Amino acid sequence: RFKELIDKIRSKSYIDKKSLDEIIKELQRILLSADVNVKVVFEISKRIKERVLNEYSQSRGVQLKDLVIKILYEELVKILGEEKRDIIIAKKPFVILFIGLEGSGKTTSVAKLAKYFAENGLRVGVFSLDIHRPAAIEQLEQLVNRIQADVEKIKFINIEGTSLNEKIRTILDILKDRDVILVDTAGRHKNEESLLKELENIYKYLTPDFTILVIDAYMGQKAYDHTLALKSRVNIDGIIVSKMDGSSKGGGAISASVASGAKILFLGVGEKVDDLEPYDPKSFVSRLLGLGDLDGLLTRVERLLKREVHDEKKLRELAKGRLTLVDVVTQFENIEKMGGLYKILSYLPGFSGKFRKEEIDEMETVIRKWKAAINSMTIEEKINPSIIKGSRITRISRGSGVDERLIKNLIKQYKIMQKLMKDRKHKRMFKEMLKSTRQL
Ligand SMILES: Nc1nc2c(ncn2[C@@H]2O[C@H](COP(=O)(O)OP(=O)(O)OP(=O)(O)O)[C@@H](O)[C@H]2O)c(=O)[nH]1
Ligand SMILES: [Mg+2]
Incomplete structure (x- = not known):
């Protein structure tokens, strides 16, 4: 049953609150059927949800399902014991x-x-x-x-x-x-x-x-x-x-x-x-x-997390001040940190009241999918998105579960951003970005 859940997560590579809630519910059912106490299941799943939301954006290159398993594993062994331990015979007898x-x-x-x-x-x-x-x-x-x-x-x-x-x-x-x-x-x-x-x-x-x-x-x-x-x-x-x-x-x-x-x-x-x-x-x-190769999976995730840090550094060197898709992701993350698009827009003159809450929710979903697509790109693609065409788009789409249409649109957005970065007209940037997001 856990395998089924993992397969279900596999087809999702971005998370929104709703799909994460579904995953957590399924996880709760699995733990309950493995005879884990109800109170304990509740505690563990709360922790896991918080951590997935927190850590997903910092775990580029790690697939959502692997991250969920890694976090679940860590939470379980925190309770059960993180390592083999011996009884220390401290006195005699x-x-x-x-x-x-x-x-x-x-x-x-x-x-x-x-x-x-x-x-x-x-x-x-x-x-x-x-x-x-x-x-x-x-x-x-x-x-x-x-x-x-x-x-x-x-x-x-x-x-x-x-x-x-x-x-x-x-x-x-x-x-x-x-x-x-x-x-x-x-x-x-x-x-x-x-x-x-x-x-x-x-x-x-x-x-x-x-x-x-x-x-x-x-x-x-x-x-x-x-x-x-x-x-x-x-x-x-x-x-x-x-x-x-x-x-x-x-x-x-x-x-x-x-x-x-x-x-x-x-x-x-x-x-x-x-x-x-x-x-x-x-x-x-x-x-x-009921997972077969947990050891292999955990090692792979650890390695990915380490490699990402290394890749980031390399990327920064190569990019030398150019706007890359990693910067774009950072921008998106800043938007999230500032309280989401809705909040930002309400502060911008000319924008407040222009969009309905649902429209903005939809835009945020698109942004989340874009982040997932960027996670599936190679370093070259992140630095130089203009090479992303044809078979690359297909590959990224398959790897991230994000529609090809959305990936093409992301590249378009990137080009607009790049242009706008030059003349620094942020207001217009937002306007154009939002306009074409709405056309999706
Ligand atoms: N298959 C299996 N049987 C076990 C294991 N440990 C104990 N048993 C069996 O479980 C039964 C109960 O084991 P005991 O060691 O007598 O349990 P206890 O806690 O001392 O029982 P009381 O003294 O009556 O409270 C016995 O038939 C054991 O052979 C185990 O790890 N595997
Ligand atoms: Mg006994």
């Missing part, structure tokens, strides 16, 4: 608490991370505080025993028949020589007050150095409220998204990230202790949006 909804994959994730840390040369201690589900502690023990590691590397501890406070104190003491201690807990539902209270107590007695929220990729819309409920009781420092080996797109992770303020660290990609992957922003977002 470093205590990590695992929390999450029932069945979210906490116990499996504890075992996966035990293996991960052991492989990184750390001495790991593991224990469980899940006294609610039968056989929960045995499940963790079995998973840990399955890890192929030096027996010395991973130590599993359990003691029975004491209070929560006593149990935590005793086990922490036994494991005090470990580099890192991983603590499993029972699943909590946001409406089970006694379990949430118990979590608060665990947090208080354990004083963990780091708390990981484990969320199931299939959790969807519920992720937001559940995360908020947990966040109101304990700190959340990082997120593991489990079951990413299934068909879910993992949109719930965005909700969990927003609600907790924490970033994604790892993904669970299977039931075995080896099935752990570090989070990678590009592949996570590609999957969420």
